[in-house]
Amino acid sequence: xxxxxICLMLVYAGLAGFVWLRYKKRGETPYPLxxxxxxxxxxxxxxxxxxxxxxxxxxxxxxxxxxxxxLIVWLxxxxxxxxxxxxxxxxxxxxxxxxxxxxxxxxxxxxxKFIGYQISDWPFMLHVGASLxxxxxxxxVTLLAVLVLLxxxxxxxxxxxxxxxxxxxxxxxxxxxxxxxxxxxxLLTYSVxxxxxxxxxxxxxxxxxSHKTVFGIxxxxxxxxxxxxxxxxxxxxxxxxxxxxxxxxxxxxAYVGSKxxxxxxxxx
Numbered sequence: 362x363x364x365x366x367i368c369l370m371l372v373y374a375g376l377a378g379f380v381w382l383r384y385k386k387r388g389e390t391p392y393p394l395x396x397x398x399x400x401x402x403x404x405x406x407x408x409x410x411x412x413x414x415x416x417x418x419x420x421x422x423x424x425x426x427x428x429x430x431x432l433i434v435w436l437x438x439x440x441x442x443x444x445x446x447x448x449x450x451x452x453x454x455x456x457x458x459x460x461x462x463x464x465x466x467x468x469x470x471x472x473x474k475f476i477g478y479q480i481s482d483w484p485f486m487l488h489v490g491a492s493l494x495x496x497x498x499x500x501x502v503t504l505l506a507v508l509v510l511l512x513x514x515x516x517x518x519x520x521x522x523x524x525x526x527x528x529x530x531x532x533x534x535x536x537x538x539x540x541x542x543x544x545x546x547x548l549l550t551y552s553v554x555x556x557x558x559x560x561x562x563x564x565x566x567x568x569x570x571s572h573k574t575v576f577g578i579x580x581x582x583x584x585x586x587x588x589x590x591x592x593x594x595x596x597x598x599x600x601x602x603x604x605x606x607x608x609x610x611x612x613x614x615a616y617v618g619s620k621x622x623x624x625x626x627x628x629x
Contacts, residue, residue, distance in 0.1 A: 363469050365407065366468060368407075370465040376404075377462060379397070384527050397454070401438065401441075405442060412428070424489070426468070426472065427472035433464070433496050434461045436494065436500075449529045451529065452524075452527055453501070457504055487551075494548050496612065498544055499608070502538055502605060505541065506538055507606065509531065509602040512524065535597050542584060545584070546584045546585065549581055553577055553581050556577070557578070573616060574615075576614040576615035580609070583607060583608035587604055587608070
């Protein structure tokens with residue numbers, strides 16, 4: 362598994378370099394999206410097989426820090442690959458591939474503890490599945506929010522730049538950001554409700570006021586507030602993007618951040 366992750370990390374880093382070089386050419390030739398997606402599809406297939414083998418062989422879901430990071434990266438890249446056939450996502454790769462490569466590097470250096478859960482436990486599996494999908498969606502949404510901030514800054518300079526010509530229009534980025542946020546919010550709602558009010562059915566014990574619960578509910582409130590205000594007042598712009606990033610930081614602290622502290626720092 363570590364060797365496969367290192368190879369995948371190099372592939373994603375190579376894709377990051379490829380996209381960056383095309384970005385620097387400032388549209389001299391048409392962007393070869395089909396070629397990029399073909400390479401990504403092959404990498405995702407290998408990545409998915411590597412993640413699936415332990416589950417199929419031992420009938421357990423591994424949730425150590427390194428495996429969790431790798432799985433979230435795979436979900437984010439898969440969402441980008443699928444979404445590229447329906448939306449203009451050009452520019453997202455500038456952030457997505459470097460983040461994917463760096464995240465896999467973290468997973469290799471800090472694999473964490475081997476923690477396995479029986480996949481026959483359906484309430485728990487549904488809770489984990491919804492949580493991981495929410496993580497992947499909000500990861501994409503956060504990268505879109507960063508692009509919104511960067512594009513806002515370039516547009517306020519009132520001069521033509523390579524970034525403005527490479528990215529989709531600002532309104533398109535914000536529309537995609539909110540669409541992804543709605544989907545992620547629905548998944549996060551299920552995750553929060555199942556993990557809080559139906560904890561005995563999911564975890565076999567009653568819910569407790571832990572850091573995971575606090576940060577999970579806090580991120581849910583942030584995203585819910587953003588969507589509510591956007592629906593009522595069409596709120597958009599830099600403040601929305603900043604609060605979107607804050608919501609994801611809170612979500613990271615709820616699960617991935619806590620696993621890093623417990624498994625890597627405290628060795629629990």
